[in-house]
Amino acid sequence: MGLSNYLTGILNFVTMALSLPIIGVGIWLAHKHNTDCVRFLQWPVIIIGVFILLVSLAGFIGGCFRVTCLLWVYLFVMFLLILLLLCFTVFAFVVTNPGAGRALAGRGFKEYRLQDYSTWLQKRVDNNKNWDRIKSCLMDAKVCSDLNNEFPTADAFNQAHLSPTQSGCCKPPQSCGYTFVNATIWDNPTTSSADTDCSVWNNQQLCFDCNSCRAGVLQNIKQDWRKVAAVNIVMFIFFVVVYSIGCCAFRNSRRERTPFYGKPYV
Structure with a gap:
């Protein structure tokens, strides 16, 4: 042989x-x-x-x-x-x-925008059936549950090195102007923002339906x-x-x- x-x-x-x-x-x-x-x-x-x-x-x-x-x-x-x-x-x-996080002045984390990623990837998370499944996975994984204990103050939270999904799904975008109460509870701003994610955020469901959350998921997928x-x-x-x-x-x-x-x- x-x-x-x-x-x-x-x-x-x-x-x-x-x-x-x-x-x-x-x-x-x-x-x-x-x-x-x-x-x-x-x-x-x-x-x-x-x-x-x-x-x-x-x-x-x-x-x-x-x-x-x-x-x-x-x-x-x-x-x-x-x-x-x-x-x-x-x-x-x-x-x-295409697609990358945007650094924020005085912050340890980055923020992510859905439109920065390829059209093909955007379509995957724009599909409601796909997103409902992904959102269910994120909630099951409790990606936001430990943030209050890890970062109890605004200063600690601002310096936190959040993952893309935590940055996109667990907090409102910085442009919204929300006031920190704790890592997952934020007070409404006095002025409105043009960012549609600002109206989607609430202290019960957080930002799991925000475009920033979808962008955070895409950043993880990219990596x-x-x-x-x-x-x-x-x-x-x-x-x-x-x-x-x-x-x-x-x-x-x-x-x-x-x-x-x-x-x-x-």
């Missing part, structure tokens, strides 16, 4: 082993949590885990036992996966390129997608190497089944 067949089998055995914890996490999410956030995540996790398991199994059997048809299916799926990974990585960098895109670049290189080895294993298996069999490829 050629070296490429051994390597294909070993690499796919490792990915098969890695797929099992992924499936286990999805099953755990399904049984242990019942919030809308986690219900939304559990099936994609399980599907990804099962997909990796089946593709790796095809590559393992095809590489170790020289089953040409399984290797062909494996290489075809791997090619599609590499192509999709490349497209997603480029797409992630493009849609997350997370940039991290994922960086990991995808590493995965892309890894998959290209595995695909190249798999092609050698496929040629070895096909050569064995021809009347002019010679030495296997590496």
Whole structure:
């Protein structure tokens, strides 16, 4: 058996082993949590885990036992996966390129405006069904619940390094002119502001329906997608190497089944 067949089998055995914890996490999410956030995540996790398991199994059997048809299916799926990974990585960098927080004088946090982000991302949070689900997740996560204890005074709050979601969802925009009572209770200003978020804020629901909250969520998405895109670049290189080895294993298996069999490829 050629070296490429051994390597294909070993690499796919490792990915098969890695797929099992992924499936286990999805099953755990399904049984242990019942919030809308986690219900939304559990099936994609399980599907990804099962997909990796089946593709790796095809590559393992095809590489170790020289089953040409399984290797062909494996290489075809791997090619599609590499192509999709490349497209997603480029797409992630493009849609997350615009948008950034705006520094405020004398404040430790930044504020975020929805219109600063790409149109594609804006449409994701403008959809009421999507936003209701996201808002439910934010409330379940209690992103604002600890702010009163952490920052009991106005000075402490002004110097706080709030996350984008806390800055956008837990307080009114600074332009509204609200007066600090505590981190989640603010007195109405005497003058009105042109910012529509100012009329949306209230001390019970906070700013979870504000555009600033949507912008804070998009900033978090941008940061997370940039991290994922960086990991995808590493995965892309890894998959290209595995695909190249798999092609050698496929040629070895096909050569064995021809009347002019010679030495296997590496």
